[in-house]
Amino acid sequence: MKHKLINLLTFAVFAVFYANAQLLPYQNPKLSSEQRASDLVSRLTLEEKTMLMMDKSPAIPRLGIPEFQWWNEALHGVGRNGYATVFPITMCMAASWNNDLLQQVFTAVSDEARAKNQIARQSGKIKRYQCLSFWTPNINIFRDPRWGRGQETYGEDPYLTSRMGLAVVNGLQGPRTSRYRKLLACAKHFAVHSGPEWNRHSFNVEDLPPRDLWETYLPAFKTLVQEGHVAEVMCAYQRIDGKPCCGSHRYERQILRDEWGFDGLITSDCWAIADFYLKGHHEVAGDSADAVAMALRAGTDVECGASYAAIPKAVAQGAVSMAEIDESLKRLMKARIELGDLDPDSLVEWTSISPSVIACERHKQMALDMARQGTVLLQNNNSILPLNRNSDIVVMGPNANDSVMMWGNYNGTPTRTITILQGIRQYVPDARYVAGCQLTRNFDIADQQAVIDSVGNANIVVFVGGLSPRVEGEEMPVNEPGFKGGDRTDIELPAAQRSLIALLHKAGKKVVFVNCSGSAVALVPEAQHCEAVLQAWYGGEQGGRAVAEILFGDCNPSGKLPVTFYSSTNQLPDYEDYSMAGRTYRYLTEQPLFSFGFGLSYTTFNIGKPKYNDKTNTIKVGIANTGKRDGDEVLQVYIRRVGDVEGPQKTLRAFKRVSLKAGHKKTVDIDFPTSSFECWDAASNTMRVIPGKYQLMVGNSSRSQDLKTIEVNIK
Known part of the structure; x- marks a missing residue:
């Protein structure tokens, strides 16, 4: 009640100021956000400044500053804030290779966020x-x-991640022509961060090759800063070359601000500053005041945690100056002013968004469309799919009737979830369901035989298995074989499921395997024992319907993998080695099970040889739908610099989703500016376009047999 009265008082102060038109500079919407922020910061006490630099920023009633919460979630829909539309996880949305649809999704998310x-x-x-x-x-x-939080990303490729990330930022922050920003988006985790989860508070990335840093780990951040004008960047937990990311002058000031021109704010990850001094963590600072000084001087403006409460102590000790504090605080207040946080609602267009948009039917349809486009058909032996809805079908597996699994992590709460079992029963109402096994544990041998017997004469079993957000995710206390602290120690399908699928195959059943996971799973035995493999990820509230539509042919699958599906854990280098050697489609020398960019359709496409015009900077390529069904194909453009023996075998630089009716064909133009040939130049230690010969490859996956190659000369 006390907080509510303070906030009401704060809004009342606003009303009085505006009603009397006696505006101080920071209250004047006609001034620039920089002018207003500078004036406001000059009026604050050190204690007030300290409170405003914490993620829970209380109201300052005497100045009419409302309370503000910096930590909010919208990974794939508004998270942890009641009912909202729950879209598929980001890996599924990345598998759509549809950044236009993704921007529409996050425009919907920002509508719901503003209304809430x-x-x-x-x-x-x-x-x-x-x-x-x-x-x-x-x-x-x-x-x-093996990284449990990989499900939160947009895959393994720098370019695909850049374009998808840019779509998210544009959808959240709104048009740059608007007077006020719709929301503040945040690019995270800067930089070079992807596990392990279990030691992230003490882990140190060492001896990272410069090429890997600039060509793999940094491009997406640079794109979101320079093209997307992202409002925030979050620094990561771990150290790089001995320096915590949230205290790294090189990364936060030299690269992010000086080289890239980032003028937004930097937030710490939660309790990352405490890692500076806590025993058993990084231990690079003596206490919280030392940690505060290190973080502020590097450029970390706001902290998620409690260490910044020591700012007054750090000032008193001379470890940090008031000017350094003001520099950070101006960035924070400028961002809030640009949201309209200090202005009356009548001036801020986004405050008029109706609560009726929250979990509305239009957004549910969008969630369905994204789940349809992000589901990937990996195998379809003898064209077993689409299934005949008159078939005798048994549905089995630990994920078939699990609604919470569909939500992923960092999720909201949907008003209704369609499980995969429910989706199938919309086509086959009397489809039988047998759980068969748990996610990671099997029943005893007698029970296994009973499961097989329960299938009866049904010749098709739709087995819905894989993983779950309960076993893969952020820093989790999971004690199951193959899992550690949210990560995996091997990437095989859990043995309980593997053995049951093998028994079904041995019994002569045709198994259609629907794999739900946030990451790649090694499925070599399953590819042998199953007629079809469908990668469904964690498909959100409408995911069960999308899977069923694909299984029964009402939707033609068009998703493409945003990651490589390796054959086994043995194909992977040391998890704690951040070098890219042997990793992802760009550097893997062995044959994976399913390649990056791969995904089947119920129709067939013929892609012609590309032509590159260096005057218009475009690629022309013909594509024909040679099958009997309408469908979508994703044209993918890769390059390789001839003679670059240490570089990637190929690397994605453009893509375009194309819809074609059965029997139709068209010529597609793909923008391909000279900057698309940028790569690492070891001679100058920079990313640049090096004159010379390049292979330009166009096709529908990263597999060599799926690509048409030409050679171009770049001057």
């Missing part, structure tokens, strides 16, 4: 997860499938 924030403001109390700063997207490179 307005409800909170009107209540007089803004709780965590109810404000306007959203710590998404996660644009780390998913370099190793």
Whole structure:
């Protein structure tokens, strides 16, 4: 009640100021956000400044500053804030290779976020997860499938991650022509961060090759800063070359601000500053005051945690100056002013968004469309799919009737979830369901035989298995074989499921395997024992319907893998080695099970040889739908610099989703500016376009047999 009264008083102070038109400079919407922030900061006491640099920033009633919560979630829909549309996880959305649809999704997310924030403001109390700063997207490179948080990313490729991340930022922050920003998006985790989860508070990335840093780990951040004008960047937990990311002058000031021109704010990851001094963590600072000085001088403006409460102590000790504090605080207040946080609602267009948009039917349809486009058909022996809805079908597996699994992590709460079993029963109402096994544990041998017997004469078993957000994710206390602290120690399908699928195959059943996971799973035995393999990820509230539509042919699958599906854990380098050697489609020398960019359709496409025009900077390529069904194909453009023996075998530089009716063909133009040939130049230690010969490859996956190659000369 006390907080509510303070906030109501704060809004009342606003009203009095504006009603009397006696505006101080920081209250004047006609001035620039920089002018207003500078004036406001000059009026604050050190104690007030300290409070405003914490993720839970209380109201300052005497100046009419409302409370603000910096930590809010919108990974794939508004998270942890009541009912909202729950879209598929980001890996599924990345598998759509449709950045236009992704921007529409996050425009919907930002609508729901603004509507929810307005409800909170009107209540007089803004709780965590109810404000306007959203710590998404996660644009780390998913370099190793063992990382539990990989499900939060957009895959293993720097270019695909860049384009998808840019779509998220544009959808969240709104048009740059608007007077006020819709929301604040945040590019995280800067930089070179992708596990392990279990030692992230003490881990140190060492001896990272410069090429890997600049060509793999940094491009997405640079794109979101320079093209997307992202409002925030979050620094990561680990150290790089001995320096914690949130205390790294090289990364936060030299690269991010000086080289790239980033003028937004930097937030710490939660309790990352405490890692500076806690025993058993990084231990690079003596106490919280030392850690505060290190973080502020590097450029970390706001902290998620409690260490910044020591700012006054750090000032008193001379470890940090008031000017350094003001520099950070000006960035924070400038961002809030640009949201309209200090202005009346009548001036801010986004405050009029109706609460009726929250979990509305239009957004549910969008969630369905994304789940359809992100589901990937990996195998379809003898064209067993689409299934005949008159078939005798048994549905089995631990994920078939699990609604919570569909939500992924960092999720909201849907008003309704369609499980995969429910989706199948919309086509086959009397489809039988047998759980068969748990996620990681099997029943005894007698029970296994009983499971097989229960299938009876049904010749098709749709086995819905894989993983779950309960076993893969962020820093989790999971004690199951193959899992550690949220990560995996091997990437095989859990033995309980593997053995049951093998028994079904041995019994002569045709198994259609629907794999639900946030990351790649090694499925060599399953590819042998199953007629079809469908990668469904964690498909969100409409995921069960999308899977069923694909299984029964009402939707033609068109998803493409944003990661490599390795054959086994043995194909992977040391998890704690951040070198890219042997990792992802760009550097893997062995044959994977399913390649990056791969995905089947119920129709067939013929892709012609590309032509590159260096005057118009475009690629022309013909594509024909040679099958009997309408469908979508994703044209993928890769390059390789001839003679670059240490570089990637190929690397994605453009893509375009194309819809074609059966029997139709068209010529597609793909923009391909000279900058698309940029790569690492060891001679100058920079990323640049090096004159010379390049292979330009166009096709529908990264597999060599799926690509048409020409050679171009770049001057």
